[in-house]
Amino acid sequence: MAASKALMASLTHLRPLTCAASVSKSYPMRLVPQPPDLIKWVRKQGGFVHTAVKIAQDESKGLGLMASEEIPTGSDLIVLPHHLPLKFGSLESNNEDELDSVLVNLARHVPEELWAMKLGLKLLQERAKVGSFWWPYVSNLPETFSVPIFFPGQDIKNLQYAPLLHQVNKRCRFLLDFEQECWRALDNLKPDKHPFGGQEVDASALGWAMSAVSSRAFRLYGDKRPDGAHTEIPMMLPLIDMCNHSFNPNARIVQEKDNGTMKMLVKVVADTEIKQDDPLLLNYGFLSNDFFLLDYGFVVPSSPYDCVELKYDSAFLDAASMAAGVFSPSFSAPASWQEQVLCQLNLAGEAPDLKVTLGGREIVDGRLLAALRVLLTSDVEAVQNCDLNTLKSLTAEAPLGIANEVAALRTTIALCVIALGHFPTKIMDDESLLKQGASGSTELAIQFRIQKKSVIIDVMRDLTRRVKLLSSKEKATAES
Numbered sequence: 001m002a003a004s005k006a007l008m009a010s011l012t013h014l015r016p017l018t019c020a021a022s023v024s025k026s027y028p029m030r031l032v033p034q035p036p037d038l039i040k041w042v043r044k045q046g047g048f049v050h051t052a053v054k055i056a057q058d059e060s061k062g063l064g065l066m067a068s069e070e071i072p073t074g075s076d077l078i079v080l081p082h083h084l085p086l087k088f089g090s091l092e093s094n095n096e097d098e099l100d101s102v103l104v105n106l107a108r109h110v111p112e113e114l115w116a117m118k119l120g121l122k123l124l125q126e127r128a129k130v131g132s133f134w135w136p137y138v139s140n141l142p143e144t145f146s147v148p149i150f151f152p153g154q155d156i157k158n159l160q161y162a163p164l165l166h167q168v169n170k171r172c173r174f175l176l177d178f179e180q181e182c183w184r185a186l187d188n189l190k191p192d193k194h195p196f197g198g199q200e201v202d203a204s205a206l207g208w209a210m211s212a213v214s215s216r217a218f219r220l221y222g223d224k225r226p227d228g229a230h231t232e233i234p235m236m237l238p239l240i241d242m243c244n245h246s247f248n249p250n251a252r253i254v255q256e257k258d259n260g261t262m263k264m265l266v267k268v269v270a271d272t273e274i275k276q277d278d279p280l281l282l283n284y285g286f287l288s289n290d291f292f293l294l295d296y297g298f299v300v301p302s303s304p305y306d307c308v309e310l311k312y313d314s315a316f317l318d319a320a321s322m323a324a325g326v327f328s329p330s331f332s333a334p335a336s337w338q339e340q341v342l343c344q345l346n347l348a349g350e351a352p353d354l355k356v357t358l359g360g361r362e363i364v365d366g367r368l369l370a371a372l373r374v375l376l377t378s379d380v381e382a383v384q385n386c387d388l389n390t391l392k393s394l395t396a397e398a399p400l401g402i403a404n405e406v407a408a409l410r411t412t413i414a415l416c417v418i419a420l421g422h423f424p425t426k427i428m429d430d431e432s433l434l435k436q437g438a439s440g441s442t443e444l445a446i447q448f449r450i451q452k453k454s455v456i457i458d459v460m461r462d463l464t465r466r467v468k469l470l471s472s473k474e475k476a477t478a479e480s
């Protein structure tokens, strides 16, 4: 929705449904200036909040939870009774109600991958409803989100990374189309039948709701189905969603049956001893920065889980191998036995998946590494004696011989150089832009692209070290 569609509708309603389109560097305001006390509300609703758990401003992460005194490992920090999480599910079970059936029908237009919009409809309904049970929670939500759908067009370009640009554009297009869908569905509905109390929902309001959900909802077990299985459903967890993220969390979410009501409780439990003034942190998942930025509106610096996506393309590989001085005609014209392996790797054949990654825990996508190893050898027998998992593993030392390994790694390093060259700026330029002071969304976009370039540079460093080691081994073998 990039700024062009920053929809600052004129609002006359009591609880307007919109989202300010600026990504502010300062902390986002809450929906109302002085929202109700969330901790008190949770306790009043029969929930439990440890006496040492407080809401506090975090230096760089907005609001968060912290411990006002030491908390031992294993302590319950927050317990939410069954009726506090906000779910879409309750709508479906109630679909005779005309009001809700409009929402259920609208939700059918939401693609599975944008599930956050579905729950977002329920959230918007609660935001619009005067006297909503969830108002103490909803009013504590941020008024704006720093996700890229709200970036001005220039800052979307400033991301400099095609896979993310593609996702952002897809979401913006969806929101604009869905806005039309909502207008069609809500047109001529009487206010008492209107799921949003007669208020128009525009792309801005939809974007607010989708971002509130994508940045705060957790996918947990829902109620038991008749067959005994539990379905996984997204839900918003009041107060629990004040916990910020860390890959080294000190708390975790647990679901437990309440012995009294036999319903599921959602708990946060201390996973380690928590010192006084420490923040309570949950792990949102081992995600790449693409997802952190797209769904949560922040970037994790030096993340071991960040990676860069490339398209497996023979012309690209030809260019890389030539640049690495290991030219092999096999990339554009593989032998049939090589083509067979490519098919097994799903890099060739009828519906190949050509998306490969560099960085992250794997360092080099196993499928890419296996393809390079196989395309850079003429030793059919050696390939046939290797299983696919060995060919895909960077830790499997030179499965097709040292010279082949060096050629494969050098080609990958050259791929990195080409991929780096696709970014219009260098890290040094980016850093000096940051030093000059950039606005909230520009700063985020620059931080994001610095991280992507750093991932590539780290992969190059790692592979260069491996090539050196292999070369010295080769030399030692030759001399002995």
Ligand SMILES: C[S@@+](CC[C@H](N)C(=O)[O-])C[C@H]1O[C@@H](n2cnc3c(N)ncnc32)[C@H](O)[C@@H]1O
Pocket (backbone or CB within 6 Å): 060, 061, 062, 063, 064, 142, 215, 216, 241, 242, 243, 244, 245, 246, 295, 296, 297, 298, 299
């Ligand atoms: C589940 S909410 C946590 C509470 C939130 N800080 C607030 O003010 O309401 C997730 C949001 O918190 C912020 N956040 C959480 N962890 C963060 C981190 N490690 N670095 C930067 N921002 C973080 C992001 O704005 C994210 O979208």
